[in-house]
Amino acid sequence: MEINMFLSLLFSLILGVAESFHYHEKELETVEGFRGMYDRWRDHHSIDFQNDERFNVFRSNVKRIHESNKMDKPYKLKVNEFADLTNLEFINTYGNSRISHFQALRGPPGSIDGDPFANFIYQNATNLPPKVDWREKNAVTDIKGQGGCGSCWAFAAVVAVEGINAIRTGNLIKFSEQQLVDCDIDGHNKGCDGGLMEPAFTYIIKNGGLATEASYPYVGKKETCDKAKIGKDVVKLDGRQNLPQNDEEALMKAVAHQPVSASIQLSGHGLQFYSEGVYTGDCGTEPNHGVGIVGYGVSPEGIKYWTVKNSWGPGWGEKGYINLQRDVKKEGLCGIAMFSSIPLMNDPNAPKDPNAPKDDPNAPKDPKLRSTQRMQAIRTKLLEL
Numbered sequence: 001m002e003i004n005m006f007l008s009l010l011f012s013l014i015l016g017v018a019e020s021f022h023y024h025e026k027e028l029e030t031v032e033g034f035r036g037m038y039d040r041w042r043d044h045h046s047i048d049f050q051n052d053e054r055f056n057v058f059r060s061n062v063k064r065i066h067e068s069n070k071m072d073k074p075y076k077l078k079v080n081e082f083a084d085l086t087n088l089e090f091i092n093t094y095g096n097s098r099i100s101h102f103q104a105l106r107g108p109p110g111s112i113d114g115d116p117f118a119n120f121i122y123q124n125a126t127n128l129p130p131k132v133d134w135r136e137k138n139a140v141t142d143i144k145g146q147g148g149c150g151s152c153w154a155f156a157a158v159v160a161v162e163g164i165n166a167i168r169t170g171n172l173i174k175f176s177e178q179q180l181v182d183c184d185i186d187g188h189n190k191g192c193d194g195g196l197m198e199p200a201f202t203y204i205i206k207n208g209g210l211a212t213e214a215s216y217p218y219v220g221k222k223e224t225c226d227k228a229k230i231g232k233d234v235v236k237l238d239g240r241q242n243l244p245q246n247d248e249e250a251l252m253k254a255v256a257h258q259p260v261s262a263s264i265q266l267s268g269h270g271l272q273f274y275s276e277g278v279y280t281g282d283c284g285t286e287p288n289h290g291v292g293i294v295g296y297g298v299s300p301e302g303i304k305y306w307t308v309k310n311s312w313g314p315g316w317g318e319k320g321y322i323n324l325q326r327d328v329k330k331e332g333l334c335g336i337a338m339f340s341s342i343p344l345m346n347d348p349n350a351p352k353d354p355n356a357p358k359d360d361p362n363a364p365k366d367p368k369l370r371s372t373q374r375m376q377a378i379r380t381k382l383l384e385l
Helices: 002-018 025-029 031-044 052-069 087-094 099-106 152-169 177-183 197-206 248-255
Strands: 075-077 239-242 260-264 274-279 289-298 304-309 321-325 341-344
Touching: 025 031, 025 052, 031 052, 052 075, 152 177, 152 197, 152 260, 152 289, 152 341, 177 197, 197 239, 197 260, 197 341, 248 260, 248 289
Parallel strands: 274 321
Antiparallel strands: 075 274, 239 341, 260 289, 260 341, 289 304, 304 321
């Protein structure tokens, strides 16, 4: 028992250290100072690989981070585990879900009956609370890590599924991104090569449910679909719906009722090194990364924001989250209001998906999570180039 407690404490300390690399401004004055900082940073993040090119990138990024933090911005940046990646390398590795690409191939999003957004179930919602945080209502699991696999679409979909399941059943359970990566292959979803969230909901509906993470754990690469891992402990959906495009009011109505799958564009260094505060910086409106919106609020400075759950591990951002400025333009900052969707579950007022199978009376209603597993973010192969 004492050994287990010691190991648990040690693991917690390691996580705490991994989230807080610091440097002294004096180290930025000389090449030798940067060299020492670079060595400390590599040791801090257990990164063995190094060469002059990686050092040059690290040095450039640290200067950019330092200059940004000296400005009067409502957010701060930090020297995180991505500090030896160029922004292009970072985007190609962690923003390669190509959501805008697949959405263009799929065609304009619409409601399930073909009339775009006509049946948005929260359209008439009123008296929305000024702040929502589904983490406080036990509807959000802890932060996960997609690694170098372009599977953010699966993580974003699972955030919404875990949320609606917790809201409807009272049980917060981790579900399987790996099942979606391996098995959702008949449409526009391509495993580690990107995909979309709303078709992931359709896969869950048409194929009998989504397994728990314990049954079908994440491995960070696409493998052959293993139906034996799915088992009987699955979550089932009875529908899914796209939200009205370019409408932050509609997005707010949905988030007030459940976590939402959404997409953003990764561009610029701000998102790569985001640390805390409300992000108001540059990005774009061609979404290439899937995320989960788990709340909204207003900062003490009066800046409206979305609470966004990411899939880059707990060392990025505010322990894996970012507060993204809200109510700035029709597409939303970083295009967050362009392509968003929700799963529907046990809602008598929800429009039914024609692809949904008939309910199985013998299906378990409250699957139990048998164990947990966390995937640490992996180093990209770009480091070896």
